[in-house]
Amino acid sequence: xxxxxxxxxxxxxxxxxxxxxxxxxxxxxxxxxxxxxxxxxxxxxxxxxxxxxxxxxxxxxxxxxxxxxxxxxxxxxxxxxxxxxxxxxxxxxxxxxxxxxxxxxxxxxxxxxxxxxxxxxxxxxxxxxxxxxxxxxxxxxxxxxxxxxxxxxxxxxxxxxxxxxxxxxxxxxxxxxxxxxxxxxxxxxxxxxxxxxxxxxxxxxxxxxxxxxxxxxxxxxxxxxxxxxxxxxxxxxxxxxxxxxx
Numbered sequence: 001x002x003x004x005x006x007x008x009x010x011x012x013x014x015x016x017x018x019x020x021x022x023x024x025x026x027x028x029x030x031x032x033x034x035x036x037x038x039x040x041x042x043x044x045x046x047x048x049x050x051x052x053x054x055x056x057x058x059x060x061x062x063x064x065x066x067x068x069x070x071x072x073x074x075x076x077x078x079x080x081x082x083x084x085x086x087x088x089x090x091x092x093x094x095x096x097x098x099x100x101x102x103x104x105x106x107x108x109x110x111x112x113x114x115x116x117x118x119x120x121x122x123x124x125x126x127x128x129x130x131x132x133x134x135x136x137x138x139x140x141x142x143x144x145x146x147x148x149x150x151x152x153x154x155x156x157x158x159x160x161x162x163x164x165x166x167x168x169x170x171x172x173x174x175x176x177x178x179x180x181x182x183x184x185x186x187x188x189x190x191x192x193x194x195x196x197x198x199x200x201x202x203x204x205x206x207x208x209x210x211x212x213x214x215x216x217x218x219x220x221x222x223x224x225x226x227x228x229x230x231x232x233x234x235x236x237x238x239x240x241x242x243x244x245x246x
Contacts, residue, residue, distance in 0.1 A: 003081075006049035006094035006112075009074050016041070019070040028168040028186050029062035029147055037066060049074070053092035053110050061128050061147040061168065067092075068112045068132040068149065076113055083119055087127070096133070103137075105129050105144070114150070120239045125162060134171075139239035142167055143183070152187060154178075156243045159235055160185050176243060179218070179233060181209035194221060194245055209233055221245050 012018075020034040037056075046052040049071060056063060076095035083101015087109045094112040102119035105127040114133035115121075121137040123129045123144040134150040143161040151171030152158075158175040160167055160183030167173075173187030177194040180202045190205040196217055200208040207214045215231030222244050226237045238244050 003050075003079055003091060003093045003097070004077055006071075006074065006077065006092070008046060008049060008052065008071070011041070011070070015070060016066075019066055019072075023066055023069045023149075026062050026065060026147065026168065027170070028166050028184065029065065029145075030060045032060065032062040032066045034066065037063060037070070049092040049094050049110075049112070050090075053108065054090050057090055057108075061130055061145045064108070064110050064128060064130040065132075065147050065149060068110055068130055071112050072132060074112065078113070083117075122239075125164065138242075139244075140175075141235055141239050156241070157238050158185065159233075159238060161235070177207065177221075177245065178205055179207045179209050179238070181233075 016034050016038045040055050044055045046055050071094055074094050078096040080098040083099045083103060085099050085103050087105040087107050090108045092110040096113040097111050098116040100118050103117045103121050105123035108128045111131045115131045115135045117137035119138055121140045123142050123146060125143045128145045130147045132149045135148050136153045139156045140154050140158045145165040146167045148169045152169045152173045154175035156176045158178045161181045163182045166184040166186060169187035173190045175192050178185060178192045185206060190203060192205040195205045196207050196214050200211050200214060202208055207218055218233060219227040219231060223241050223246055226234055226244055
């Protein structure tokens with residue numbers, strides 16, 4: 001099953017500037033250009049939300065967050081997909097999206113609504129995930145950029161890898177545990193059920209996968225086989241375990 005087309009409604013003359021004012025500057029993501037977005041809308045006249053996301057290929061997460069804000073009140077369609085589901089081309093959806101299984105983003109995904117993933121939410125360094133509403137998933141593994149304008153709730157493990165991109169959540173993050181391998185995970189606040197005995201570079205709620213003291217704690221906390229003899233976390237096992245802690 002694929003996502004339905006979301007036909008774009010007409011916009012008021014000042015709609016883009018009003019959306020920019022409503023969104024404001026994002027705390028982590030790069031600056032966006034309301035003027036550039038307006039030029040794309042005027043020059044390419046996309047018919048559907050998916051067409052618009054395609055037209056903005058290469059744009060950063062902040063610009064895509066502005067797009068999601070712009071169409072916050074557009075006619076929405078709630079969709080449920082059987083998982084596993086892979087996003088392999090630039091994709092946009094106006095409405096809530098529920099994946100009954102794992103969701104893997106290998107290309108940009110923009111959801112103007114809530115995103116619920118019954119399994120593991122994964123995105124790689126080649127993809128950006130932007131969600132205007134709330135995100136819920138069982139586990140999450142990211143090495144790309146994620147911007148969520150609502151909150152993020154992860155039942156089990158939230159894992160981030162690489163420092164080129166970030167997890168940017170304007171609302172709260174709640175998780176069973178949070179592990180960063182040189183990856184910024186931003187939320188106000190961050191709340192983890194299981195957290196390190198002492199904070200490190202990423203804050204008091206986050207295990208630093210590169211710090212020896214945290215490696216030792218993770219080895220004691222997690223199910224046998226997830227952390228190897230060198231203290232390295234097997235991420236596939238981490239997000240597959242239900243739950244990953246003893």
